[in-house]
Amino acid sequence: MYPGSFDPITNGHLDLIARASRLVDRLIVAILRNEAKAPLFSVEERMRMLEAVLHPYPNVEIATFEGLTVGYAAERGANVILRGIRAVSDYEYELQMALMNRRLRPEIETVFLMAGEAYSYISSRLVKEVARHGGDVSGLVPEQVCERLRWKLAGPA
Amino acid sequence: MYPGSFDPITNGHLDLIARASRLVDRLIVAILRNEAKAPLFSVEERMRMLEAVLHPYPNVEIATFEGLTVGYAAERGANVILRGIRAVSDYEYELQMALMNRRLRPEIETVFLMAGEAYSYISSRLVKEVARHGGDVSGLVPEQVCERLRWKLAGPA
Amino acid sequence: MYPGSFDPITNGHLDLIARASRLVDRLIVAILRNEAKAPLFSVEERMRMLEAVLHPYPNVEIATFEGLTVGYAAERGANVILRGIRAVSDYEYELQMALMNRRLRPEIETVFLMAGEAYSYISSRLVKEVARHGGDVSGLVPEQVCERLRWKLAGPA
Amino acid sequence: MYPGSFDPITNGHLDLIARASRLVDRLIVAILRNEAKAPLFSVEERMRMLEAVLHPYPNVEIATFEGLTVGYAAERGANVILRGIRAVSDYEYELQMALMNRRLRPEIETVFLMAGEAYSYISSRLVKEVARHGGDVSGLVPEQVCERLRWKLAGPA
Amino acid sequence: MYPGSFDPITNGHLDLIARASRLVDRLIVAILRNEAKAPLFSVEERMRMLEAVLHPYPNVEIATFEGLTVGYAAERGANVILRGIRAVSDYEYELQMALMNRRLRPEIETVFLMAGEAYSYISSRLVKEVARHGGDVSGLVPEQVCERLRWKLAGPA
Amino acid sequence: MYPGSFDPITNGHLDLIARASRLVDRLIVAILRNEAKAPLFSVEERMRMLEAVLHPYPNVEIATFEGLTVGYAAERGANVILRGIRAVSDYEYELQMALMNRRLRPEIETVFLMAGEAYSYISSRLVKEVARHGGDVSGLVPEQVCERLRWKLAGPA
Numbered sequence A, B, C, D, E, F: 001m002y003p004g005s006f007d008p009i010t011n012g013h014l015d016l017i018a019r020a021s022r023l024v025d026r027l028i029v030a031i032l033r034n035e036a037k038a039p040l041f042s043v044e045e046r047m048r049m050l051e052a053v054l055h056p057y058p059n060v061e062i063a064t065f066e067g068l069t070v071g072y073a074a075e076r077g078a079n080v081i082l083r084g085i086r087a088v089s090d091y092e093y094e095l096q097m098a099l100m101n102r103r104l105r106p107e108i109e110t111v112f113l114m115a116g117e118a119y120s121y122i123s124s125r126l127v128k129e130v131a132r133h134g135g136d137v138s139g140l141v142p143e144q145v146c147e148r149l150r151w152k153l154a155g156p157a
Helices: A013-022 A043-054 A067-075 A089-103 A124-132 A143-154 B010-024 B043-054 B069-076 B088-104 B126-131 B143-154 C011-023 C041-055 C069-073 C088-106 C125-132 C143-154 D011-023 D042-052 D068-076 D087-106 D124-132 D145-156 E011-023 E044-053 E069-077 E090-103 E125-132 E143-154 F010-025 F043-054 F068-076 F089-104 F123-131 F143-156
Strands: A002-004 A027-032 A060-065 A082-087 A109-114 B002-004 B027-032 B060-065 B082-085 B109-112 C002-004 C027-032 C062-065 C080-085 C111-113 D003-005 D028-032 D060-065 D081-083 D109-116 E002-004 E027-032 E060-065 E078-084 E110-113 F001-003 F027-032 F060-065 F081-086 F108-115
Touching: A002 A013, A002 A082, A013 A027, A013 A082, A013 A109, A013 D109, A027 A043, A027 A067, A043 A060, A043 A143, A043 F068, A060 A067, A067 A082, A067 A089, A082 A089, A082 F089, A089 B126, A089 D109, A109 D011, A109 D087, A109 E044, A109 F108, A124 A143, A124 C088, A143 D068, B002 B010, B002 B069, B002 B082, B010 B027, B010 B082, B010 B109, B010 F108, B027 B043, B027 B069, B043 B060, B043 B143, B043 D011, B060 B069, B069 B082, B069 B088, B082 B088, B082 E027, B082 F068, B088 B109, B088 C125, B088 F108, B109 F010, B109 F089, B126 B143, B143 D145, C002 C011, C002 C069, C002 C080, C002 D028, C011 C027, C011 C080, C011 C111, C011 E110, C027 C041, C027 C069, C041 C143, C069 C080, C069 C088, C080 C088, C088 E110, C111 E011, C111 E090, C125 D068, D003 D011, D003 D068, D003 D081, D003 F060, D011 D028, D011 D081, D011 D109, D028 D042, D028 D068, D042 D060, D042 D145, D042 F108, D060 D068, D068 D081, D068 D087, D081 D087, D087 E125, D124 D145, E002 E069, E002 E078, E011 E027, E011 E078, E011 E110, E027 E044, E027 E069, E044 E060, E044 E143, E069 E078, E069 E090, E078 E090, E090 E110, E090 F123, E125 E143, F001 F010, F001 F068, F001 F081, F010 F027, F010 F081, F010 F108, F027 F068, F043 F060, F043 F143, F068 F081, F068 F089, F123 F143
Parallel strands: A002 A027, A027 A060, A082 A109, B002 B027, B027 B060, B082 B109, C002 C027, C027 C062, C080 C111, D003 D028, D028 D060, D081 D109, E002 E027, E027 E060, E078 E110, F001 F027, F027 F060, F081 F108
Antiparallel strands: A109 D109, B109 F108, C111 E110
């Protein structure tokens, strides 16, 4: 299971999903429903973008969840939580979360994959900031997301 | 003096207080009154929890303060500010604060103790997040806090 | 070009500007207009403080901008974006921004200068926090800023 | 494939092998033959210790190799290189190696697992240093290794 | 001045020199004569490789030096020492060196440029290690260096 | 107890000893006898330099030891091991050592003090490197050490 906000999915996420889908039998890409974070895209919009981008991967399923990540992983019978790592600051937070998750559900393992170096500086947050100021984000997010971002940020919201 | 938010006290804090109380003659555990941070527990609730947990330590006193940490330390005649360190990101912020505090009050020394490795992933923030989603936090916080957390999060707020 | 919030300018910023002004022909100190960050000082106040402090540097110009830093740099014909580095956490964010900026405008180079060790713990945020609680910030910010801070924080806002 | 020096195997390595053996069909624990590093135990001794410790894991095979890790992984048909991560400094070196390995053999993925927090401070190097000065290393290395260490360090070499 | 061992020059160094040569009037690439480090290539060989690779850059000069970097910089009238930064561990050592150099020669500024993300994992040490084990290093070092490495490592030494 | 190599003592060490001597009743500055590290100064020379520099501190005692630090601390009845922290890389190694020491002797606490920011870049290693190349190290080490360094490096060894 690969949990995240995917608000929106970036080419860094996509690279990780492509790598991971070759290593595991079945991969659940799980969108966290967290309205407190004031996402740019609704869960439904994020889901539609993931569907558009991930349909070439037959063993990848898209889902949404609320609450604790390990709780949902256990519910779905996932034995691995997949996380991407980039910078050192990411990594510390990820380790802390992984240790907590191990304490809550010792039978679920957190496994880290490395984002490609070409994606090391891409985050959903930075992509949104660049797009908001009219910067070109093609190459940073999948083409379908690129259009949606333009449309979203030109709109009344 | 060991300043903090203690919202709520965790087993990591408790481990540190137990270690420190053996090293110094007298230890003031000082709760920062900082309403801007929207705490889960009121200062009074945090104080009652600290009292319940810390009464086995005769040389530990509980207090609350507002404003600058070094200001309150000077007021109380404390010559050491105690801080726990865990991860690298903590550590950088702690060093920056300690250098600033040294500049403001050169006569007060900041001293760092290391949290036990079993507590390295426990923070008040993470504990609250787990409890909020119905995860089990026994073993992460003292028993008395455990009950209060359950009661608080089940309540109307 | 040296972009930043300068809310307010600190002695760390000033040290960097002094160093940089000796290395380049012309330096634009560019204040980012970002109302979303709820600054303490208005852009106009920040500009007046920069003018008061920077008039001894004949090759330093003060400006304000909105939107992407590299966009404004390109508009002004700047070929270098200057950034100061202090702690490791700064540095990671700075590298990520610099890689993104390079992608958006490959012809503009980000160059890092090191703040003096005496300024390693000074940030605008920490200075405001100390001043807000009545701590003495002389020596951390230029004298003119010191007065403004006192006046601002004593006022109705 | 889990490559390493294993000079000697510690309880941290063992924890990782136990976790990993549940995630993969088959795990090769591969000892790097690197005489330049002046190991304490010969490759043959390290192999015998690994055999003694790992025989409860039916899907774990022990091997030795020389040269590039990815070269040996490719030769053995392994599609994953497993690495444990602990501290930040480890992590940076590991990421650099993983990016290099990806460049040399893009079809082999490096996957990171987290050592248990109880093992975060155990390294082969530190264990040897403690043992060399007569410190007690039981609990840090498997029992069989404990005896061998004592015997080795009491010997003429 | 850009000081280093250049044993051998990598594409990461070359990327940095290309970027820096556009920012400054004149750039001295200075090879440190440090026999204590047991280099693979002699200073003369390193110099010939640098000459072969750097002749397209008319404002770049190649030199060798012994002793303190800032001492040589002062001797040559350089007012800037250029350093590339990649990982966090690099960065700490570089900051420490830069602070020491500032203390020894306050008039010389250390300026950091960021290596391209495609070069973030390339170091002379890693390149030599890969080449030594027969790995392909084309794309990691300039073509001329590639040949020399192959020839050197096939030789009697 | 403050253990170290002190090869030689720097102003950073001295600053730490001065701070610590005000916090504790009695401080043992303990020189590690470690011939494997090929020190510049013999243990006897280091001891004489420490004596010359530390005689103004009546509650500071100088000693030498071999073997495990916690072993010697226990032997001397010290209940605290004092360590200085500067950079992040230091810090990680120090934490690892401190956790190991806690495991070996749970009754001895490792306590970290922060070096003054003016000393953040001074290490014995760097001081020796600068002195070796004829750089001026006054202000980095106590005056008495300065002379010894000059004499030592001018000598036949």
